[in-house]
Amino acid sequence: MCGIVGYVGSREATPIVFEGLKRLEYRGYDSAGIAVIQDGQIAVRRDVGKLVRLGALLEAQPITGHIGIGHTRWATHGKPSPMNAHPHLDCTGQIVVIQNGIVENYRTLREELKTEGHHFASETDTEVIVHLIERYCHQGHDLTTSVRLALHHIEGAHAIVVLSSREPDKLIAARLGNAGGVTVGIGHDEMFVASDIPAILEHTRQIIHLDSREMAVVTAKGARFLDLSGRFLHKEAHTIPWDPVSAAKGEYRHFMQKEIYEQAEAIAHTISGRVDFEKGQVRLDELNLAPAEARRIEKIVIVACGTSAYAGLVGKFLIETLARIPVEVDYGSEFRYRDPLLDDRMAVLAITQSGETVDTLAAMEEARCKGARLWAIVNVIGSQAARLADGVIYMHAGPEIGVASTKAFTASLVDLYLLGLYLGQARGILPPEQMEGLLKALLALPKLAGEVLKNGKQCEELANLFFKYENFLYLGRGINYPIALEGALKLKEISYIHAEGYPAGEMKHGPIALIDERMPVVAIAVQDGVYEKMISQIEQVKARGGTVIAVATEGDEFIPTKADYVIRVPQTLPLLTPVLTVLPLQLFAYHMAVRRGADVDQPRNLAKSVTVE
Ligand code: AGP
Numbered sequence: 001m002c003g004i005v006g007y008v009g010s011r012e013a014t015p016i017v018f019e020g021l022k023r024l025e026y027r028g029y030d031s032a033g034i035a036v037i038q039d040g041q042i043a044v045r046r047d048v049g050k051l052v053r054l055g056a057l058l059e060a061q062p063i064t065g066h067i068g069i070g071h072t073r074w075a076t077h078g079k080p081s082p083m084n085a086h087p088h089l090d091c092t093g094q095i096v097v098i099q100n101g102i103v104e105n106y107r108t109l110r111e112e113l114k115t116e117g118h119h120f121a122s123e124t125d126t127e128v129i130v131h132l133i134e135r136y137c138h139q140g141h142d143l144t145t146s147v148r149l150a151l152h153h154i155e156g157a158h159a160i161v162v163l164s165s166r167e168p169d170k171l172i173a174a175r176l177g178n179a180g181g182v183t184v185g186i187g188h189d190e191m192f193v194a195s196d197i198p199a200i201l202e203h204t205r206q207i208i209h210l211d212s213r214e215m216a217v218v219t220a221k222g223a224r225f226l227d228l229s230g231r232f233l234h235k236e237a238h239t240i241p242w243d244p245v246s247a248a249k250g251e252y253r254h255f256m257q258k259e260i261y262e263q264a265e266a267i268a269h270t271i272s273g274r275v276d277f278e279k280g281q282v283r284l285d286e287l288n289l290a291p292a293e294a295r296r297i298e299k300i301v302i303v304a305c306g307t308s309a310y311a312g313l314v315g316k317f318l319i320e321t322l323a324r325i326p327v328e329v330d331y332g333s334e335f336r337y338r339d340p341l342l343d344d345r346m347a348v349l350a351i352t353q354s355g356e357t358v359d360t361l362a363a364m365e366e367a368r369c370k371g372a373r374l375w376a377i378v379n380v381i382g383s384q385a386a387r388l389a390d391g392v393i394y395m396h397a398g399p400e401i402g403v404a405s406t407k408a409f410t411a412s413l414v415d416l417y418l419l420g421l422y423l424g425q426a427r428g429i430l431p432p433e434q435m436e437g438l439l440k441a442l443l444a445l446p447k448l449a450g451e452v453l454k455n456g457k458q459c460e461e462l463a464n465l466f467f468k469y470e471n472f473l474y475l476g477r478g479i480n481y482p483i484a485l486e487g488a489l490k491l492k493e494i495s496y497i498h499a500e501g502y503p504a505g506e507m508k509h510g511p512i513a514l515i516d517e518r519m520p521v522v523a524i525a526v527q528d529g530v531y532e533k534m535i536s537q538i539e540q541v542k543a544r545g546g547t548v549i550a551v552a553t554e555g556d557e558f559i560p561t562k563a564d565y566v567i568r569v570p571q572t573l574p575l576l577t578p579v580l581t582v583l584p585l586q587l588f589a590y591h592m593a594v595r596r597g598a599d600v601d602q603p604r605n606l607a608k609s610v611t612v613e
Contacts, residue, residue: 002086002100003029003072004182005199006161006171009190009220013068014058020192020199021070022051029072029399030080030381034058035087035096036068037168042096046085066220067168069161069193071098075381076396077106078123087163088127090134091119094165095143097130100195101158101177102396104273109153129160143167144217147174148228151215156272161193171218175210182210184223186237191218197240197250205240254600256402256494260586264450266407267579269396270414271442280435282421287375287391294426297347297373301340302329303363304351307405307489308412311377312351313482314578315416321575322420322438324429332359335366342370349419350376353400353408355383364388377415379408393419402601404494406586409486410449413579417442441573445580448570452583455567456591459584462549462565463591469520472499473511474585475541476524477534483524483578487585494593494603504530504537515546522588523563524581527553528574538562549588551581 003024007016013036021032032054033046043063047053051072071086078084086098103109106125109132114120118131132153136146143164151158157177173193175182185192185200185207192200193216197207208223210216214233217224225233252258274283300319302312309331316327330340332350342348348367352360355378364385367374376389379397386392395411421438424430430438466472472491476484485501492499502511504523515521521541525534538548539562550563554570567588569580593600 002074004098004100004159004161004195006069006193008067008171008218009187010066011190013065014063017068017070018055018058020194021072023198024072024196025051030075031073031085032071033085033087034068034070035163036063036065037163037165038063038065040165040168042089042093042165044087044089044096047082048080048085067163067171069098069163069171074399076102077125080381084122084124086126088122088124088130090130092134095130095133095137096163097126097160099126099129099158099160102156102272103128103154104156105154129154133162137166144172147172148215148230151176151228159195169219172215173210173218174215175212177212184208184216184218189220191220191223193218201240206237207240208235208237254402256404256406256590256600259400259402259407260590261453263407263410263583264446264453266397266411267414267449268446270411274418275439280432280439281425282418284393284418284422287393289391291426294423296345297325298345300325300327300347300349302327302349302351303332303335303360305332305357305359307409307486308351308353310482310486311409311412311416314413314479317479318416318420318575319423322430323423323427325423332357332363335363340366342367342372344371347373347375350385351412352376352385353379353405355380355385361385361388377412403603403606404490410579410582417575441576445576448572448580449583452569452580455584456587458567459587460591462588463595466520467592467595469518470497471519472497472522473514473519474499474501474522475504475507475537477504477530478528479574479578480524480526480581483581486582487522490586490589491592493606494589494600495596495598497592504534507537507540512540512544515541515544517545517547520547520549522549524551525559526569526577526581527556528577535562551584
């Protein structure tokens with residue numbers, strides 16, 4: 001998610017805003033910028049890349065003034081570039097905006113504003129906001145009213161801060177939905193605005209959070225609050241007990257924990273702007289794939305590593321079911337050594353959160369040499385994989401800091417489901433009534449994920465029972481077999497317990513010899529087409545003295561008669577169950593690692609992005 005900082009007071013704004021942005025670097029970003037009112041005019045400095053580049057720009061071309069805003073951008077619409085970096089100016093250069101979130105209806109607004117004569121300087125969705133504000137200022141409204149009226153036009157979740165040389169004594173901040181927060185910091189004859197508390201914690205611990213559909217008018221003397229109807233609000237300040245580092249995690253103890261709990265919001269972001277409900281269609285514009293080209297694809301090969309490879313195994317089920325295209329999945333580290341049979345009738349799809357995993361990039365190069373079409377499902381915009389691919393589907397999961405991948409995994413699953421729908425609709429094999437049901441189930445996913453994430457206490461209690469065991473077996477079948485692999489990987493990589501994921505049907509061909517009271521078994525046994533088979537696997541484990549933790553469907557009254565412990569997930573389409581069944585396994589692994597005193601965010605021997613072979 002993007003970082004936002006604002007300042008108004010008697011001190012120089014630039015160093016305060018710049019330092020605030022540095023406190024937000026942990027959030028990940030690909031460009032940054034600052035705007036300050038200098039001698040009555042708005043001065044902007046912005047650049048692609050890390051803050052060190054913006055710092056050099058500010059050294060070379062300093063700006064002075066007592067009111068300013070700054071932004072670190074995690075690109076969603078429009079590649080990382082100086083012109084796409086925030087802040088964004090209106091046509092007159094008298095209004096400037098920074099934003100966190102996605103303007104879902106920006107295409108329509110952009111066209112509307114262009115017909116009114118507005119000129120756009122960037123490819124971003126954000127820029128429509130500043131031109132909307134300009135429209136209302138031009139009609140004679142004051143800045144606060146203009147911002148408020150503009151917000152009525154934009155769809156999606158947003159956090160924005162506006163500055164104008166027309167009214168140079170104030171910042172206007174606003175929050176719509178949950179695209180990251182907006183916090184007002186209270187100083188002595190100075191005030192602050194930030195997306196995250198760490199940016200302003202060195203200046204104040206007195207803060208006021210904006211709730212959704214609220215605005216703040218902030219001057220050096222204080223702040224007034226109002227809702228989008230213009231009604232003034234009374235809001236209580238409260239004191240932050242955190243130190244700056246822990247504040248980056250909010251109320252969470254680890255980044256991994258924060259990212260696990262962010263998944264309901266991250267899944268909503270992944271879906272956002274890609275489903276046209278009136279038409280019952282999926283849009284994946286950045287895939288650069290016309291329906292006619294989609295119809296010519298005869299095979300897809302998914303290449304990835306680690307957790308992303310397990311997402312690929314789920315993707316095989318999704319794409320083969322929804323689009324009836326044969327899918328092969330291979331590890332990035334293996335793919336290029338087997339002289340793969342590829343040609344221009346095939347597509348190679350790389351899945352990579354970082355976009356920098358060297359084995360996956362090498363597989364992409366191999367695919368390119370053999371003439372296959374190249375796609376990437378990637379989280380980091382502007383990363384090597386994103387630049388190498390012919391088309392991309394961004395995860396839009398926001399920066400993932402914890403080494404153990406969680407929200408990027410579920411975002412990948414949602415992207416793969418969207419890809420299956422897109423290819424299926426392009427190939428004419430998903431009739432409207434079927435599409436309607438598939439889209440409806442997708443839309444319900446963020447809420448269902450939120451329900452599962454309420455299971456944290458139960459997973460913590462299970463960890464307290466099992467944290468001393470040194471071996472685990474994870475069993476799954478069908479589309480949940482890859483989730484058994486992923487659950488085992490989560491446990492082993494952060495708690496250092498040996499855990500093995502296995503196709504449940506294979507137990508009788510050897511691994512069942514391992515079962516005894518020292519080898520707990522996690523079995524994914526939701527009510528799908530292989531449920532009965534999973535029940536019989538659980539019975540086989542129990543018959544040999546094993547202990548079973550089952551991940552089961554809400555309302556299944558039979559499973560407690562078979563398993564020792566049951567974690568529930570809501571009913572959904574079988575194709576979407578992996579997005580839900582993985583969540584308790586993430587929480588279980590997290591609490592096991594905490595209970596064992598392991599370094600959850602920086603597990604030994606591991607790196608967030610494996611850029612070496
Ligand atoms: C997952 O928890 C691990 N951190 C690791 O397996 C990771 O998924 C793998 O290295 C691939 O990374 P990528 O998605 O950035 O390519």
